[in-house]
Amino acid sequence: MAVNDLIDLNASPALGVPARARRVVILPLIIFVLFALVPLAGLWGSQGFVLSIVTRIMVLALAAMSLDLLIGYGAMISFGHAAFVGLGAYSVAILSSHGITDGFVHLGVALSVSFVFALITGAISLRTKGVYFIMITLAFGQMLYFLGTSLAAYGGDDGLTLASRSTLLGSKLLKNDVVLYYVVFGFLLGAYLLLRGIVASRFGRVLRGIRENPVRMEAIGFAPYRYQLTAYVIAGMIAAVAGCLLANQTEFVSPAYASWQRSGDLIFAIVLGGLGSLHGAIIGAAAFSLLADILSHYTEHWALLFGPILILVVLFARGGIGGLLGSKS
Amino acid sequence: MSIAPLQLKNLRKSYGALVVTDDVSLNIEAGELHAIIGPNGAGKTTLIHQISGLAKSDSGRIIFDGDDVSKLPMNARAKLGLVRSFQITSILPRFSALENVALAVQARSGSSFSFFGNAAAEPELNDIAMALLARFGLASRADVPAGQMSHGEKRQLEIAIALAAKPKLLLLDEPLAGTSHDESQRLINTLQELRRELPIVLIEHDMDAVFALADRVSVLVYGRIIASGTPQSIRDNPDVRAAYLGEEAL
Amino acid sequence: MTLTLALVQILNGLQFGLILFLIAAGLTLVFGVMDFINLAHGVQYMVGAYFVAAFTAMTGSFLYGLALALPAALGFGLLLEVLIFRHLYDRSHLDQVLATFGVIIFLNQAVKFVWGAAPLNVPIPDALSGTIEIADGMLYPVYRLVIIAVGLGVGLALYLVVNKTKLGMLVRAGASNAAMVSALGVNIRLLFTIVFGVGAMLAGFAGAMVAPILSVEPGMGDNVLILAFVVIVIGGIGSIRGAFIAALLIGLVDTLGRFFAPTLLKLLLDPSTASQTGRAIAPMLIYILMAAVLFFRPSGLFPSKH
Numbered sequence: 001m002a003v004n005d006l007i008d009l010n011a012s013p014a015l016g017v018p019a020r021a022r023r024v025v026i027l028p029l030i031i032f033v034l035f036a037l038v039p040l041a042g043l044w045g046s047q048g049f050v051l052s053i054v055t056r057i058m059v060l061a062l063a064a065m066s067l068d069l070l071i072g073y074g075a076m077i078s079f080g081h082a083a084f085v086g087l088g089a090y091s092v093a094i095l096s097s098h099g100i101t102d103g104f105v106h107l108g109v110a111l112s113v114s115f116v117f118a119l120i121t122g123a124i125s126l127r128t129k130g131v132y133f134i135m136i137t138l139a140f141g142q143m144l145y146f147l148g149t150s151l152a153a154y155g156g157d158d159g160l161t162l163a164s165r166s167t168l169l170g171s172k173l174l175k176n177d178v179v180l181y182y183v184v185f186g187f188l189l190g191a192y193l194l195l196r197g198i199v200a201s202r203f204g205r206v207l208r209g210i211r212e213n214p215v216r217m218e219a220i221g222f223a224p225y226r227y228q229l230t231a232y233v234i235a236g237m238i239a240a241v242a243g244c245l246l247a248n249q250t251e252f253v254s255p256a257y258a259s260w261q262r263s264g265d266l267i268f269a270i271v272l273g274g275l276g277s278l279h280g281a282i283i284g285a286a287a288f289s290l291l292a293d294i295l296s297h298y299t300e301h302w303a304l305l306f307g308p309i310l311i312l313v314v315l316f317a318r319g320g321i322g323g324l325l326g327s328k329s
Numbered sequence: 330m331s332i333a334p335l336q337l338k339n340l341r342k343s344y345g346a347l348v349v350t351d352d353v354s355l356n357i358e359a360g361e362l363h364a365i366i367g368p369n370g371a372g373k374t375t376l377i378h379q380i381s382g383l384a385k386s387d388s389g390r391i392i393f394d395g396d397d398v399s400k401l402p403m404n405a406r407a408k409l410g411l412v413r414s415f416q417i418t419s420i421l422p423r424f425s426a427l428e429n430v431a432l433a434v435q436a437r438s439g440s441s442f443s444f445f446g447n448a449a450a451e452p453e454l455n456d457i458a459m460a461l462l463a464r465f466g467l468a469s470r471a472d473v474p475a476g477q478m479s480h481g482e483k484r485q486l487e488i489a490i491a492l493a494a495k496p497k498l499l500l501l502d503e504p505l506a507g508t509s510h511d512e513s514q515r516l517i518n519t520l521q522e523l524r525r526e527l528p529i530v531l532i533e534h535d536m537d538a539v540f541a542l543a544d545r546v547s548v549l550v551y552g553r554i555i556a557s558g559t560p561q562s563i564r565d566n567p568d569v570r571a572a573y574l575g576e577e578a579l
Numbered sequence: 580m581t582l583t584l585a586l587v588q589i590l591n592g593l594q595f596g597l598i599l600f601l602i603a604a605g606l607t608l609v610f611g612v613m614d615f616i617n618l619a620h621g622v623q624y625m626v627g628a629y630f631v632a633a634f635t636a637m638t639g640s641f642l643y644g645l646a647l648a649l650p651a652a653l654g655f656g657l658l659l660e661v662l663i664f665r666h667l668y669d670r671s672h673l674d675q676v677l678a679t680f681g682v683i684i685f686l687n688q689a690v691k692f693v694w695g696a697a698p699l700n701v702p703i704p705d706a707l708s709g710t711i712e713i714a715d716g717m718l719y720p721v722y723r724l725v726i727i728a729v730g731l732g733v734g735l736a737l738y739l740v741v742n743k744t745k746l747g748m749l750v751r752a753g754a755s756n757a758a759m760v761s762a763l764g765v766n767i768r769l770l771f772t773i774v775f776g777v778g779a780m781l782a783g784f785a786g787a788m789v790a791p792i793l794s795v796e797p798g799m800g801d802n803v804l805i806l807a808f809v810v811i812v813i814g815g816i817g818s819i820r821g822a823f824i825a826a827l828l829i830g831l832v833d834t835l836g837r838f839f840a841p842t843l844l845k846l847l848l849d850p851s852t853a854s855q856t857g858r859a860i861a862p863m864l865i866y867i868l869m870a871a872v873l874f875f876r877p878s879g880l881f882p883s884k885h
Contacts, residue, residue, distance in 0.1 A: 077673050124870045127877045129617050131672055135808040136873060142805045143866035145861065150859040202441045202448040212421040219381065219419070220494040221407035221436040230442070262807065264680045271677055290445050301692050307685025314678040315666060 028279040059245045060183045061285035064269040066238035072276030080141025084236040087114045088243020093253040103166030110240040118236030148255030159254025165169025209288035274320035340389035349375045362524040364531045364539045367549035373532045377502045381413040382406045410497030418483045422476025433493035461489045481512030499529045511513035522555035583717040587880045588838045596830020597730025601808040601820040605778020611754030611817020619682040627652045627783025628790040632699045641704040643871025648787045656779020683741030698794035715769035754883045817881030836864040
């Protein structure tokens, strides 16, 4: 179980579970080293193709990882997480269409907007529990989706093509796919380390405790609501960063980014990779993207295979890929 | 004469037409272990829920340490030192025994809105937690996931967690439930020590334990306190005998 | 003039609300009784519409088509129950959400595979294709009135079954405490299957009824599903009465909102901004309504669980 691994790792070193602890460090290390080396693969051929696929995987992984904080560590099953990706993407597109192309401004606006949206919708959603929470986050997500479709000035249903990628202090550095790749890589690594820290911190421990037994946590003096809302806002803001990067990668935004199907994809990715381990979200995002790419390569009706695979994963592969990798060593 | 640390004033609670707490007034005095007994379905656990804040009272007031806590949620009452244990063991199953206790220590030491640093490696939390585990004979089990401990160990852990939350008064809901003879003996010994440290409200079915531990006993029947007094006076009370008739001999 | 226009909008809202009710009724009972969150309930609506389209084309008559589509939708729902859903009842909500999401992905593609991606049209039956004058010079399609009448009829029937029969009593008891019903010796599996089948058929029926006035296309169940969620969340999960009131509320707010928001905003803004803002805000109204309801009543208007 990936979750137990992590918790054991967090136990003080004096308690000693070196073998398992090492495993939990090694797997993420391998993942990030591989990501760091991918652009070199371009030396032998079709760099653009591989780069764009892996960039997309890392963007998806970033969003999935933030959702893992909610579902895997906080037991908050949000079905509207793609809305934050949409907020980030539209921050870039709308500002750009008004001639504000600076990436730092894009990022700042995306973070602010997602902060406000997460705070408001989270404050309301977290008053409810269980399945109400699932449905209400789904509904808030759809609310943004429909807002997107009715923004006629910004393409409405059809979406909006960016004139160019974000500029960085006036330079068009991001035009270069390798630069964009490493920017995305940097954000993914940064978010991973940040979330890893959060999960092990006092705050993270309270969050995990609430996942295990909220009543017990209240009985020793913690108010779950405040911790869950904070986690919800953090996760939303990270997903918005993923949205900024997505807009830059595809140079296009559309309400579909925020649709509930995309939220479902994110959940699938983290379940596929193994809940509650952060790097599982990355593995899941990669597996999800590659699976979709490969299936769609063979048939336009790839969803006919994809749907059943999803069902089978839920029914039979508990713990996901991360769980399988973990139990081997 | 000091003020009683916990005062219940005319507490009421009903579920639909069913009255489960019927005008309960009670003072828990400083330093006493006050047992609440009663037949099954008398509303003992509901009363603990109301005192701890897990259940809302329909009316009445709860004064703790001079403050009216009637409207406060459970976590706020716990912060003030009104801490409870659960009848059905309530632990964090995937957390180690140490982390279960350390988390309760964390609740009362500094802010938990701290996003960096490894909480599991903070000596000021672990040292206190470890000392508590040792006190309950669980030191060697510190690293075991709480969900994998024996029932008796979990009952010990449950009380250790409650103590870690720095209670000024402890509400214990059937701490002996489901334990073996040896285990319950050990728990009774622990409670004997604890009662010298802080006032305790104890709900318990084991009458031997109740009469061995309690300074005062209140008898709850259909949500009403029908008698309150020393163990001896309760034993001799004809109403209590009538209420228990056919249940168990006192 | 505005008054009669408003009347038409109210009728449209009513009709939309009643369709939502047919879908939400099954969803809320299935969830209330089985604690099972079924995202694939929306595809049941889509499947109902496709069935009626196919059978109508086959038989040449909407009525025959409808008569065949209903048992087909029922059978299809039960098939899904046996094949997949049954294995999910004991699983976590997360597993249920994800697996039924997989069902949606599959079925949305499957209808494309079978019937193509292009929308299908189902003709309104001749006898019901006319309009009648509901107010001075205001014509309203007969078929939409039929939907309203049928919706009200089914609503009433459901109310009677749930509140006046033994089966209904079990369903209500199950919604507030499933363990207790099971302890009473009721065959809970059978009760589940009946509730599930009825729910699936009602959703399929809703899809079949709207097929002549909407285009039948892949994914048509998705948005409806989310609206149905909004309905049962507002109404209180497990409550038929709550679903009915919330469905009408949502139907009216959504329809009237789209119609009046731009008009009302014109009082404050210049016409083009007003119509743009109005059109942007209108689709969000029901979600704002939901947020407001849940803010004050986190378990909905008529919570059935205690």
